[in-house]
Amino acid sequence: PVWKRIIITSAGAVMNLILGLAVIFVLTCGQSLLGTTTVASFAENSSSANYLQIDDKILSVNGEKSGCDYDIVYSLIRDTDGIVSMDVLRNGEEVHIKEVVFNTQDIGGTQAIILDFSIYGEEPTFFGRIGYSFRWTWSLVKLVWHSLGDIISGEFGISQLSGPIGVTETISDAVQTTNYKSILLILAVVTVNLGVFNLLPLPALDGGRIFFMVIELFRGKPVNQKVEGIIHAVGMGLLMLLMVVVAYNDIVRLVTGG
Numbered sequence: 001p002v003w004k005r006i007i008i009t010s011a012g013a014v015m016n017l018i019l020g021l022a023v024i025f026v027l028t029c030g031q032s033l034l035g036t037t038t039v040a041s042f043a044e045n046s047s048s049a050n051y052l053q054i055d056d057k058i059l060s061v062n063g064e065k066s067g068c069d070y071d072i073v074y075s076l077i078r079d080t081d082g083i084v085s086m087d088v089l090r091n092g093e094e095v096h097i098k099e100v101v102f103n104t105q106d107i108g109g110t111q112a113i114i115l116d117f118s119i120y121g122e123e124p125t126f127f128g129r130i131g132y133s134f135r136w137t138w139s140l141v142k143l144v145w146h147s148l149g150d151i152i153s154g155e156f157g158i159s160q161l162s163g164p165i166g167v168t169e170t171i172s173d174a175v176q177t178t179n180y181k182s183i184l185l186i187l188a189v190v191t192v193n194l195g196v197f198n199l200l201p202l203p204a205l206d207g208g209r210i211f212f213m214v215i216e217l218f219r220g221k222p223v224n225q226k227v228e229g230i231i232h233a234v235g236m237g238l239l240m241l242l243m244v245v246v247a248y249n250d251i252v253r254l255v256t257g258g
Contacts, residue, residue: 002217009209016195020140023188025133027181033121034132035069046116051100057089064142068135069119074143076102076113078150084113140189144196203235 028034038057042049052058058066061075062084076084082104086097104111124132201211209232216222 002213006210006213006217009206009213010199013195013198013206016191016198017137017141020188020192020195021133021137023184023191024137024140025129027184027188028124028129028133028136030181031124034124034128036120036122037066037069037072038120039117040120041118043116043118047101047103048117051097052086052088052117053090055090056095059087059089059094061086064146068132068139070136070139071142072119073115074139074146076115078143078146079113080111082111082113137188137192140192141196144193148197148200202239203231204233204239205235208232208235 036057037059039052039054041054042052058072060066061072062079064071064075066072066075079102082102084100084102086100088095088097102113102116104113106112122128198205199207199210201207212223212228222228
């Protein structure tokens with residue numbers, strides 16, 4: 001039956017997401033405090049202190065809801081001009097701040113926000129760690145999804161993508177620091193990335209095959225296998241071309257040290 005084939009086809013990507021969640025839970029268990037979304041203090045000469053206040057609970061950044069501290073960090077990472085909008089809970093009232101200006105620094109030709117405030121941490125419980133792990137993993141899922149959207153929209157270029165070569169270099173650097181948390185975080189990011197990417201409704205990917213199965217489910221009969229085969233073959237060719245481009249970028253960065 002179609003519904004069983006959908007479950008089987010999606011199983012690999014779903015296991016990637018479950019593994020990512022498990023790794024995140026291990027990381028969470030190693031934290032003495034769990035981050036909240038409430039502002040605790042500001043750095044010296046903080047720019048955001050002109051707009052935010054201590055005890056402000058950040059509800060969203062640039063319209064993206066903040067379920068945990070990593071939602072805030074990832075939303076700020078994606079910003080390119082140092083000016084973001086925020087919704088905060090202040091003294092029991094929801095306040096919309098149209099422009100919060102941050103100082104920025106140039107990283108690889110991109111202006112990155114300097115995070116100049118800290119947040120409160122809370123004492124963890126077992127179930128608190130589980131809930132936090134789900135929220136953190138969901139943050140990674142959204143980060144991957146939004147990053148793909150930013151590449152498609154031209155916000156970020158193909159040159160900023162990394163493939164197996166770039167990932168291997170990053171893991172090697174993390175191993176040399178002997179910091180297991182960095183290694184586990186990279187593992188979680190890569191695993192979640194694989195899970196999300198494979199579920200995209202693109203030809204040659206699991207998500208593409210599931211897409212045709214969903215069509216079959218509604219039509220009551222499968223799509224012509226020859227047509228589906230051609231579409232998947234073209235998709236595979238385009239993916240291989242993308243892999244070549246990404247591998248070339250990784251090699252150039254290795255050689256030039258960029």
